[in-house]
Amino acid sequence: MNNLMPHPDQPERNVLASLSLPGRAGKPSVDDIYPRIFDAILEQRIAPASRFTEESLGDVFGVSRSIIRRVLARLSHQQVVILRPNHRPQVAAPDLEQTRQILHARRLAEQTLVRLACKAPQPKDLQRLRDLIERERQCLDRGERGPAIRLSGEFHLQLATMAGNAPLAQFLGNLVPLTSLALARHEIKSRRHCAWQEHLAIVDAMERGSVDQALQLMSEHLDHLEQKLLMAAGTGTSK
Structure with a gap:
């Protein structure tokens, strides 16, 4: 399983930077953020050791944690991301x-x-x-x-x-x-x-x-x- 939690290394900061929506006017919506995160998972830029939190993702996109929760809930509904109480989100890995x-x-x-x-x-x-x-x-x-x-x-x-x-x-x-x-x-x-x-x-x-x-x-x-x-x-x- 791939974890989404904060990590201090420079490669992790680069991943976060690559997710942002440069030059966009106004706050991005769930529909704007969802493909950015899903694409990063599919491209394996969110790698097995990559770790993020709702807060760090919210900072990247300039939105509240509630918006990030809705994005992660959508990915969870599609079984791409696994959400568990008191655990950080994980990317699924079908065997x-x-x-x-x-x-x-x-x-x-x-x-x-x-x-x-x-x-x-x-x-x-x-x-x-x-x-x-x-x-x-x-x-x-x-x-x-x-x-x-x-x-x-x-x-x-x-x-x-x-x-x-x-x-x-x-x-x-x-x-x-x-x-x-x-x-x-x-x-x-x-x-x-x-x-x-x-x-x-x-x-x-x-x-x-x-x-x-x-x-x-x-x-x-x-x-x-x-x-x-x-x-x-x-x-x-x-x-």
Whole structure:
């Protein structure tokens, strides 16, 4: 588990500085701060020895501890951060069996969600998916791996929203962030991530009304993800 507590070393201060929102007018909101902290976790800038408190994070963003608590509660709800009474927050570290179960549950959920989303996709919803794909691609071009992984997950969550089944979308919302965390820990950093191309192919199939092809493409996409993560987690390598 990775801890978030204060640490006096210079590298820790550099991590805190990198989380800030320079040049922003006014107080940042929970929605502003959440991706900054999540990206730092995904990029492993918040490393196993990194330690922060609500107070230190509040100082970085210039907000109250109550705002930081809401951010951490959101990450806790997604099971990315573990919160326990009288303990400092910890970053979750899914093991091989947890990763296997998460991916199996995602496969069951997403096949149904894709089928539902394909019934009558609205142009504005398809454009939201394309916008996420483009932002993911741009992040990869800039070498911003953490934000790219987060945006890749948001693609799946947006698709779930399109399906119009709130309980199923909420269920997926508890699985995707953990998958992102596992991906960040194990994926080869030098390898170009191919998720955005696979996402784009799925949207193209949905736009054509090709339900069977969209389902097949999603299945293949999840196959690739599972092979990559389970192989890496099983061998202990960053593959």
